Amino acid sequence: MKRLQGLPTFQELVSLAVRIITSRTFLEIVVFPGLLNILLSAALLTWLERKVIARVQLRIGPLYAGMWGILQPIADGVKLMFKEMIFPELADAKLLMLCALSLMLIAAAPVVAIPFGDGLVIANMDIGLIYVFAVISLFPSVILLIGWGSNSKFSFLGGLRSLFQQVSYEIPMWLSVLGIVMLTGTLNLSQIVKAQQNVWFALPQVLGFVVFFTAVLAELERIPFDLPEAETELVMGWMTELSGVAFMLGFLAMYTKLYLMSALITTLFLGGWLGPFTVPQPVWFVLKTFVVASIIVIIRGSFPRVRVDLLLKAGWTRLLLLALANIFVTVVLILLGLDWVWRV
Amino acid sequence: MEPLSSYLIVSSALLGIGIYGLVSKRNAIRLLFSVELIVNAANINFVAFARYSNPPILSGWDIVFYSVAAAAMEATVGLALILVAFRLNGTIDVRRLNRLRG
Amino acid sequence: MPDIAFLALSGLVIASAIFALEAKELIYGAVGLAFSLIGVAGLFVLLGAEYLAMFQVAVYVGAVVVLILFTIMLVQRESGRIVEEEEPGRLGRAGVLVAGLVALAVAGAVIILAPVSPEAPESYRVPLRELGVSLASSYAVALVILGLLIGATVLGGLTLAKIDREEKPSGTAQ
Numbered sequence: 001m002k003r004l005q006g007l008p009t010f011q012e013l014v015s016l017a018v019r020i021i022t023s024r025t026f027l028e029i030v031v032f033p034g035l036l037n038i039l040l041s042a043a044l045l046t047w048l049e050r051k052v053i054a055r056v057q058l059r060i061g062p063l064y065a066g067m068w069g070i071l072q073p074i075a076d077g078v079k080l081m082f083k084e085m086i087f088p089e090l091a092d093a094k095l096l097m098l099c100a101l102s103l104m105l106i107a108a109a110p111v112v113a114i115p116f117g118d119g120l121v122i123a124n125m126d127i128g129l130i131y132v133f134a135v136i137s138l139f140p141s142v143i144l145l146i147g148w149g150s151n152s153k154f155s156f157l158g159g160l161r162s163l164f165q166q167v168s169y170e171i172p173m174w175l176s177v178l179g180i181v182m183l184t185g186t187l188n189l190s191q192i193v194k195a196q197q198n199v200w201f202a203l204p205q206v207l208g209f210v211v212f213f214t215a216v217l218a219e220l221e222r223i224p225f226d227l228p229e230a231e232t233e234l235v236m237g238w239m240t241e242l243s244g245v246a247f248m249l250g251f252l253a254m255y256t257k258l259y260l261m262s263a264l265i266t267t268l269f270l271g272g273w274l275g276p277f278t279v280p281q282p283v284w285f286v287l288k289t290f291v292v293a294s295i296i297v298i299i300r301g302s303f304p305r306v307r308v309d310l311l312l313k314a315g316w317t318r319l320l321l322l323a324l325a326n327i328f329v330t331v332v333l334i335l336l337g338l339d340w341v342w343r344v
Numbered sequence: 345m346e347p348l349s350s351y352l353i354v355s356s357a358l359l360g361i362g363i364y365g366l367v368s369k370r371n372a373i374r375l376l377f378s379v380e381l382i383v384n385a386a387n388i389n390f391v392a393f394a395r396y397s398n399p400p401i402l403s404g405w406d407i408v409f410y411s412v413a414a415a416a417m418e419a420t421v422g423l424a425l426i427l428v429a430f431r432l433n434g435t436i437d438v439r440r441l442n443r444l445r446g
Numbered sequence: 447m448p449d450i451a452f453l454a455l456s457g458l459v460i461a462s463a464i465f466a467l468e469a470k471e472l473i474y475g476a477v478g479l480a481f482s483l484i485g486v487a488g489l490f491v492l493l494g495a496e497y498l499a500m501f502q503v504a505v506y507v508g509a510v511v512v513l514i515l516f517t518i519m520l521v522q523r524e525s526g527r528i529v530e531e532e533e534p535g536r537l538g539r540a541g542v543l544v545a546g547l548v549a550l551a552v553a554g555a556v557i558i559l560a561p562v563s564p565e566a567p568e569s570y571r572v573p574l575r576e577l578g579v580s581l582a583s584s585y586a587v588a589l590v591i592l593g594l595l596i597g598a599t600v601l602g603g604l605t606l607a608k609i610d611r612e613e614k615p616s617g618t619a620q
Contacts, residue, residue, distance in 0.1 A: 095473075126574065127496050134500040137508030141480065141515060148473070148519050156519075163512065170508075187574070351489070352556045354456045358463060360549025365467045368541030373518060377466050377479050380510070384486045387502075395493045395570060402580055405495055405572055406588075409581065412498075412505050413592055417599040419510045423517040424606035430521050431609075 025122070032282070033116040038108050041286075042255040043073035048290070049255075049297045056301030077248060085244035092149040099146045100246040100253075106142065107256035110135045114263050115190045117273045117281035128189040129181065132264060133174060136219065139257075140166045143238050146250070150241035158237030161308055162221060168315035169218035169225075175323035176211035179204075179330035180268055183342045193272030195342045200271040204333060204342075207326035209269045211319050216261045216296075218315060220254070223300045225311055262292040351392035358385035372426050372436040376419060383415045452492055459485035472518045480511045494570045497577065 020026055028034055047062065047070060054061030062069030087093040113128040115121040125131055140163045147159015181187060183204070184195040192201075202209045218225040221237075239250050266272060266288040275284035306314070333339060358381050365378030387408045394404020430436050459482050466478035483506045490499035581589055 125496070126571075127500055130497060130500040130504070134504040134508065137504045141508070141512045144512065144515055144519075145473070145477070148515075163516070167509075167512065185575075349557055350452065350456075351493070353553050354459065354489070356549045356552040356556070357460050359552060360545040361460065361463045361467065362545075363548055364541045364545035366541075367544055368538045369467065371472065373472055373514065373521070374467060374475065376514065377475060380479065380506075381463050381466075381482065384483065388486060388489055391490055391493050391495050391498065395495070400570055400572075402572075402576060403584075405498055405577055406580055406585055408495070408498055409501065409577075410585075410588060410592060412502055414595065416505050416510050417595055420513060420599050420603050421606075423513050424603040427517060427520065428606050436521060 052297045080248040083244040091151040095149040100249040103253035107253040129187040147238035169215040172319035173215035176208040202269040348396045355385040355388040455488040
């Protein structure tokens, strides 16, 4: 083949492409723990939620699509992709689609920093924890834009409530992991996992664990903090006017966020990929993540909804105080000289 | 490795855009945008100089830390003021908000 | 590769900044500002200040942009649409002239007075521990003052934005 001046030949391009595809980074990004993992886990979580909620409510849940209804998420996805995207005339369709897409991006982006095994992390950042929290803090603005851009009172109210709720619970979320950072002296998520070799952080940081778990429930807009999406009051909250592919993106983003938060809880408090060597590390991690997700789903079926003003008050006052108490306990631990347990 | 001047050109371009916004826009919120752009231009300057010094100056990053926080504070108060001005005058057009009374 | 990243990020910053000011709708302007700030955070990452970049994203894009969006929605809701009639006449052109001159002067001064770029250590990353130590020890007073400033801001914002509902029945505008 004639070589154009300075441009690579076709053979060189093909060999470069093959090298990239079989490189470890590409496999990590696309297959595990990257794209395919996120999409499959989010889909699996929709199925898990429907099944677990059904059992809690003495029903059975999806049954007909494949064995145990496991193909139900695929059926839902195909149906949503073929549905027509209907937007109200005065709603800003471009803005809504852009925001639905960015919801999915924002939900999937922090997964690159979460370690699925020793060294099995897409981006081993020294500021991994801050990166995850910074990206999570982008959610409220996108949700507000969707709520406002839908040009509907239900959506706007839902968007506002979601904004208030998520912003209020961000601060207890940030503060509750401060104890972990003080004990390990690093923001690197892999180091934090390795530091839990002796004792998981759920034990010395019980208060922090409780606060973080509650804040995560509020960030996910899950019962008992369900008011932005109160199904009997606001239709679907800020997602009311989304349909078709946009709805699929938003819906999938919610479950990706659930996966992300469960993975975060596992990494920070439950030892991440640590476990007996009989089972490979990623399996341990995914197992723990799904256990946490199942607990979150069971909580959905077991608690009533919290009123919105009590919700905000709880986030700003009581959770904040508990988080500060957790920092106090951590300081006491450090002063007692016990932090060698968690130094890598 | 970019030369230092590239970053300074970017920050002066941002400064120019911010000044243009401050001079020629009527909407109070766009003025706030412009102020934020100018502050960000200054932050880029700080970080670039702190990085390209030999040895790197640590106070450069401390200052930017402070600057980001203080700019967030200033945006908060500015927005509250805009809300109050809107409630009192019905407009946020700064060419009409030119009376000291009322 | 850093050249492409730098060009892309600078392009994002400047293009979004121009869009933020020139967009017809304020909301689009706020979104453009958000993109511009994210671009600036990217430039911070290129300059090795990763923690600062995350701080910028979390504070600016996560909080300030939300506030701006929220205010725009409140201001627009109470009186229908605010139609911005920009006069592309005198003041717009004068603005471009002034801004262009200032930017040119600054950039020119930079390039003329400092022709040689100082040698910087390759791929330097801000040592997070030293940043924290310096913030807590050398700049401890500034940190405390920042905390007080935040408290004052929250109180001030709440007081300013509070609606006095008991004055409505009296009928007189304030």
